[in-house]
Amino acid sequence: MSTQSQIYGGAFAEPVFEAQAVFRTLMDCFARPGTIGRLSTAASPPPPLGEASGAVALTLCDHDTPVWLSPALSKSAAPKWIAFHTGAAVTDTKNEARFAFFEKGAAVPGFDQFGLGTQEYPDRSTTLVVEVEALEGGQPLVGRGPGIKSGIVIAPKGLPDVFLDLWAANRAIFPRGIDLALTSGETVLCLPRTTKLERE
Secondary structure: OOOHHHHHOOOOOOHHHHHHHHHHHHHHHHHOOOOEEEOOOOOOOOOOOOHHHHHHHHHHOOOOOOEEEOHHHHOOOHHHHHHHHHOOOEOOOHHHOOEEEEOOOOOOOOHHHOOEOOOOOOOOEOEEEEEOOEOOOOOOEEEEOOOOOOOEEEOOEOOOOOHHHHHHHHHHOOOOOOEEEEEEOOEEEEEOOOOEEEEO
């Protein structure tokens, strides 16, 4: 049962300043895949939507960006919170969404169920925002590709066992494909579709 305080509260205290700061951090993390950025904001979204994921929603979502939410998020105050603070509509159709949000521990379906863009417009795809247990301490993976000088080791904790298979299939359809932002607490790690991942 959502309360009015959950729906109307918890957004940025200084919307313009904080949204600009979050946007800069996200763009830097997508430009330098595998680096961990801190989104130091006052966002307090309704559970189970995490702080960093809420900050991403407040910054990137608007009335032109349909949002898909995991089943648990859909049943929480998150849909009304996102709609009230960003104007974004929640969709039940995965491949229509520009952003898809998953709480920590949520099952992540195959990436090909979401919008993958087209050869002519590869940017018309879904960005997945997935909260994990931690951005460090998991199975080490080596990332290579644009924005990475030689190779970077990442070790998110809480990724599904089939993640590498999902990611390899996603890279295989480049320039189409989803982009991924992993969140934990106030931190974020971004993986554009151009990044190749393999076990260390």
